[in-house]
Amino acid sequence: MTIKLLTTGGTVDKVYNHLNGELCFETTNLPSMLKQARCNVDLELDIVMLKDSLYMVDTDRKDILKKCRSYKEDKIIITHGTDTMAETAKFLGEKIKNKTIVLVGAMIPYSFGKSDALFNLGCAISAVQHMPKGVYITMNGKIFPWNNVMKNKKFGEFNTIK
Amino acid sequence: MTIKLLTTGGTVDKVYNHLNGELCFETTNLPSMLKQARCNVDLELDIVMLKDSLYMVDTDRKDILKKCRSYKEDKIIITHGTDTMAETAKFLGEKIKNKTIVLVGAMIPYSFGKSDALFNLGCAISAVQHMPKGVYITMNGKIFPWNNVMKNKKFGEFNTIK
Amino acid sequence: MTIKLLTTGGTVDKVYNHLNGELCFETTNLPSMLKQARCNVDLELDIVMLKDSLYMVDTDRKDILKKCRSYKEDKIIITHGTDTMAETAKFLGEKIKNKTIVLVGAMIPYSFGKSDALFNLGCAISAVQHMPKGVYITMNGKIFPWNNVMKNKKFGEFNTIK
Amino acid sequence: MTIKLLTTGGTVDKVYNHLNGELCFETTNLPSMLKQARCNVDLELDIVMLKDSLYMVDTDRKDILKKCRSYKEDKIIITHGTDTMAETAKFLGEKIKNKTIVLVGAMIPYSFGKSDALFNLGCAISAVQHMPKGVYITMNGKIFPWNNVMKNKKFGEFNTIK
Numbered sequence: 168m169t170i171k172l173l174t175t176g177g178t179v180d181k182v183y184n185h186l187n188g189e190l191c192f193e194t195t196n197l198p199s200m201l202k203q204a205r206c207n208v209d210l211e212l213d214i215v216m217l218k219d220s221l222y223m224v225d226t227d228r229k230d231i232l233k234k235c236r237s238y239k240e241d242k243i244i245i246t247h248g249t250d251t252m253a254e255t256a257k258f259l260g261e262k263i264k265n266k267t268i269v270l271v272g273a274m275i276p277y278s279f280g281k282s283d284a285l286f287n288l289g290c291a292i293s294a295v296q297h298m299p300k301g302v303y304i305t306m307n308g309k310i311f312p313w314n315n316v317m318k319n320k321k322f323g324e325f326n327t328i329k
Numbered sequence: 330m331t332i333k334l335l336t337t338g339g340t341v342d343k344v345y346n347h348l349n350g351e352l353c354f355e356t357t358n359l360p361s362m363l364k365q366a367r368c369n370v371d372l373e374l375d376i377v378m379l380k381d382s383l384y385m386v387d388t389d390r391k392d393i394l395k396k397c398r399s400y401k402e403d404k405i406i407i408t409h410g411t412d413t414m415a416e417t418a419k420f421l422g423e424k425i426k427n428k429t430i431v432l433v434g435a436m437i438p439y440s441f442g443k444s445d446a447l448f449n450l451g452c453a454i455s456a457v458q459h460m461p462k463g464v465y466i467t468m469n470g471k472i473f474p475w476n477n478v479m480k481n482k483k484f485g486e487f488n489t490i491k
Numbered sequence: 492m493t494i495k496l497l498t499t500g501g502t503v504d505k506v507y508n509h510l511n512g513e514l515c516f517e518t519t520n521l522p523s524m525l526k527q528a529r530c531n532v533d534l535e536l537d538i539v540m541l542k543d544s545l546y547m548v549d550t551d552r553k554d555i556l557k558k559c560r561s562y563k564e565d566k567i568i569i570t571h572g573t574d575t576m577a578e579t580a581k582f583l584g585e586k587i588k589n590k591t592i593v594l595v596g597a598m599i600p601y602s603f604g605k606s607d608a609l610f611n612l613g614c615a616i617s618a619v620q621h622m623p624k625g626v627y628i629t630m631n632g633k634i635f636p637w638n639n640v641m642k643n644k645k646f647g648e649f650n651t652i653k
Numbered sequence: 654m655t656i657k658l659l660t661t662g663g664t665v666d667k668v669y670n671h672l673n674g675e676l677c678f679e680t681t682n683l684p685s686m687l688k689q690a691r692c693n694v695d696l697e698l699d700i701v702m703l704k705d706s707l708y709m710v711d712t713d714r715k716d717i718l719k720k721c722r723s724y725k726e727d728k729i730i731i732t733h734g735t736d737t738m739a740e741t742a743k744f745l746g747e748k749i750k751n752k753t754i755v756l757v758g759a760m761i762p763y764s765f766g767k768s769d770a771l772f773n774l775g776c777a778i779s780a781v782q783h784m785p786k787g788v789y790i791t792m793n794g795k796i797f798p799w800n801n802v803m804k805n806k807k808f809g810e811f812n813t814i815k
Contacts, residue, residue, distance in 0.1 A: 178512065185598040186647050188502065188543070190512070204448035205436055206470035207486060219512070274367055274509040279603045286366035289451025292470045297459050308368035308454045323510045324369060340674065347760040348809050350664065350705070352674070381674070436671040441765045485672045528772035529760055530794035531810060598691055610690035613775025616794045621783050632692035632778045648693060 169209045170295055171240040172197060175231065176217035177248030179284045181276040192217035196277040197246065200288055208292055211240070220248025220255070220272075228258045235259060241266040242295045246288075248272055252304055253316050253325075260302035260313030268302045269295045269310075274323050331371045332457055333402040334359060337393065338379035339410030341446045343438040354379035358439045359408065362450055370454055373402070382410025382417070382434075390420045397421060403428040404457045408450075410434055414466055415478050415487075422464035422475030430464045431457045431472075436485050493533045494619055495564040496521060499555065500541035501572030503608045505600040516541035520601045521570065524612055532616055535564070544572025544579070544596075552582045559583060565590040566619045570612075572596055576628055577640050577649075584626035584637030592626045593619045593634075598647050655695045656781055657726040658683060661717065662703035663734030665770045667762040678703035682763040683732065686774055694778055697726070706734025706741070706758075714744045721745060727752040728781045732774075734758055738790055739802050739811075746788035746799030754788045755781045755796075760809050 174180070174195045181190045195214050215234055216227060235243055247255055249272045256270050271291035273284035290305040302313040306325040315327045336342070336357045343352045357376050377396055378389060397405055409417055411434045418432050433453035435446035452467040464475040468487040477489045498504070498519045505514045519538050539558055540551060559567055571579055573596045580594050595615035597608035614629040626637040630649040639651045660666070660681045667676045681700050701720055702713060721729055733741055735758045742756050757777035759770035776791040788799040792811040801813045 178509075181512075183599060183603055185502075186644070188505075188514070190514070200448075203443050203445060204470060205445045205468075205486065206448070208470040275507060278605075279507055281365050281602075283365060283367045286362075286368070286447045286451040289448040289453075289470070290455040291451075293452040293455035293467065293472065294459065296472065297456065305455065306367075308366060308370040308451070310455065310458065320510070324367065340671075343674075345761060345765055347664075348806070350667075350676070352676070437669060440767075441669055443764075482672070524772075527767050527769060528794060529769045529792075529810065530772070532794040605689050607689060607691045609772045610686075610692070610775040613772040613777075613794070614779040615775075617776040617779035617791065617796065618783065620796065621780065629779065630691075632690060632694040632775070634779065634782065648691065 168242065168296075169211055169240050170292070171238045171243045172210045172212045173231065173234055173243060173245045174212065174214045174217070175220070175223070175227070175245060175247050177220055177246060177252075177272045178276050179246050179273040180217060182278050190276070195246075196284070200277055200285055204285060204289065206292065208296075218248065220251040223248070223251055223255070228255055231255065232259060232262060235263055235266065235268060241300070243268045244291045244295050245270045246272060249274065249306070249318055249325075252306075253318055256302050256304050256313040256316065263302060265300055267295055267298050267300050269298070270302070270304045272306065330404065330458075331373055331402050332454070333400045333405045334372045334374045335393065335396055335405060335407045336374065336376045336379070337382070337385070337389070337407060337409050339382055339408060339414075339434045340438050341408050341435040342379060344440050352438070357408075358446070362439055362447055366447060366451065368454065370458075372454075380410070382413040385410070385413055385417070390417055393417065394421060394424060397425055397428065397430060403462070405430045406453045406457050407432045408434060411436065411468070411480055411487075414468075415480055418464050418466050418475040418478065425464060427462055429457055429460050429462050431460070432464070432466045434468065492566065492620075493535055493564050494616070495562045495567045496534045496536045497555065497558055497567060497569045498536065498538045498541070499544070499547070499551070499569060499571050501544055501570060501576075501596045502600050503570050503597040504541060506602050514600070519570075520608075524601055524609055528609060528613065530616065532620075534616075542572070544575040547572070547575055547579070552579055555579065556583060556586060559587055559590065559592060565624070567592045568615045568619050569594045570596060573598065573630070573642055573649075574644075576630075577642055580626050580628050580637040580640065587626060589624055591619055591622050591624050593622070594626070594628045596630065654728065654782075655697055655726050656778070657724045657729045658696045658698045659717065659720055659729060659731045660698065660700045660703070661706070661709070661713070661731060661733050663706055663732060663738075663758045664762055665732050665759040666703060668764050676762070681732075682770070686763055686771055690771060690775065692778065694782075696778075704734065706737040709734070709737055709741070714741055717741065718745060718748060721749055721752065721754060727786070729754045730777045730781050731756045732758060735760065735792070735804055735811075738792075739804055742788050742790050742799040742802065749788060751786055753781055753784050753786050755784070756788070756790045758792065
């Protein structure tokens with residue numbers, strides 16, 4: 168069983184640019200994270216984009232959908248910015264029924280202190296192996312189905328809608 | 330749904346004693362870990378012991394069994410040293426059939442750099458919510474049933490036996 | 492001998508705001524840094540402002556000057572953003588001749604991974620105790636007099652001018 | 654001006670061996686530390702040994718002395734375990750009068766969380782550049798001459814004797 172790990176960027180992968188004091192993307196932190204995690208699961212990484220999810224547009228979501236459909240694997244983890252993660256989950260959830268897809272991100276970049284990224288990745292890797300087919304978000308230790316999840320921006324956490 | 334989080338110690342909770350240069354236990358790191366993880370799952374911590382699992386004896390395992398049976402919750406995570414984790418899983422797995430119990434630990438202490446503890450805890454919190462009743466070990470991103478898991482001490486990782 | 496530790500903010504003290512994904516100031520990290528450093532030197536902290544030094548204006552520098560003059564201590568460390576650190580050093584260096592003042596900052600915030608802040612603070616605490624009266628900048632392990640130092644913004648490091 | 658950086662091991666360089674759960678030496682962390690510090694000072698590293706200073710014997714100190722005498726540089730930093738640092742400082746201080754030598758170490762390994770190693774290295778790099786000829790220890794932000802320093806093992810800190 169191979170799990171596909173599709174990277175879109177998001178807070179997980181943000182790093183600090185010491186030359187201008189801004190946050191930016193250089194590359195994905197996922198290989199470093201998997202090494203630190205001592206993860207032995209058979210994962211195949213696909214870096215599709217490195218974007219803040221606030222700047223994701225329709226064509227980005229269509230690209231992600233196309234990628235998910237094209238993979239021969241039926242277990243897919245998508246790392247994604249939190250701001251529009253629920254939107255992408257909904258977009259995929261309505262269209263893909265024959266795969267287990269778990270979207271995951273972080274509130275604090277992996278490369279900063281006290282990041283939640285590694286914990287969240289653990290949740291996602293576990294969930295994708297055992298959840299029934301469908302599209303999910305895992306954040307804050309919880310697993311949400313795509314049609315009942317929202318980001319509470321005031322508290323920076325994910326909740327059910329209903 | 331409340332998840333019981335039973336702590337027995339192990340590498341996760343080891344800290345460095347700067348006065349004598351040795352590793353020791355002070356208290357459990359789990360509350361700090363759950364805070365860093367931004368975990369919102371309803372968890373109840375029970376610090377049963379703080380032991381290196383090499384020094385666990387039969388009465389320790391009986392205490393853990395007794396605790397697991399006594400909880401009203403049927404979802405239990407046990408943090409445990411890796412050296413005898415498979416032994417405790419087997420001990421519990423033969424006796425408890427009506428609860429989902431996930432044992433988890435770490436190869437590197439949480440308080441040190443590059444620890445796998447937070448990732449492993451994420452795997453466990455996800456697994457305990459969705460796995461069928463039974464006793465499991467989650468390490469290296471994998472989930473093993475109690476009757477098919479061993480620690481490969483040469484590589485410091487967990488494998489199936491068969 | 493008491494050393495005055497005047498905080499103005501700068502990268503040292505920046506933290507990540509997980510709610511909006513931006514860098515901000517909450518409070519100074521200096522007490523945490525001194526604790527981690529196991530520093531036993533008699534230091535007295537004065538939080539004068541928490542500013543990105545790009546936004547420092549003339550009145551800010553006048554406030555810092557006034558503070559430096561008002562302290563009874565003749566050894567002063569000033570934590571400061573790097574972008575205009577050389578400007579503040581020049582402003583103070585021309586006016587204060589009877590105290591040892593060391594300006595110091597960081598290229599990476601203390602709360603992020605791989606920060607230079609603690610190293611730089613060590614340089615400053617050592618330098619302020621043993622340098623002759625005058626105003627200095629310490630960055631990159633070097634100690635520069637106020638009248639021969641500039642930030643090389645291309646490489647993110649400090650150099651002599653001449 | 655080149656500074657010689659003589660490594661003897663000590664807590665600074667200890668790492669966690671995840672296979673046996675013990676602390677050990679693999680290599681020196683100093684190149685990583687200097688990179689994190691963004692240090693631009695001209696330093697030349699000489700890895701003389703990697704030892705816990707409790708296990709240092711007379712011939713080790715004679716080797717260090719011989720090395721210090723042989724360097725053409727007259728500014729030398731020695732990284733050293735804290736337990737017998739004062740003893741080595743005394744041994745060198747009685748014999749070398751024409752160089753500035755600063756001994757430094759750490760109470761917490763660099764590779765663990767909350768280490769004082771980088772701060773201490775900053776103190777040493779600053780001190781070696783500006784202190785008069787002689788042998789010193791820098792720990793806890795303080796600079797001690799070789800003939801008036803001891804480790805207080807109860808509190809894990811360095812004090813003057815007199």
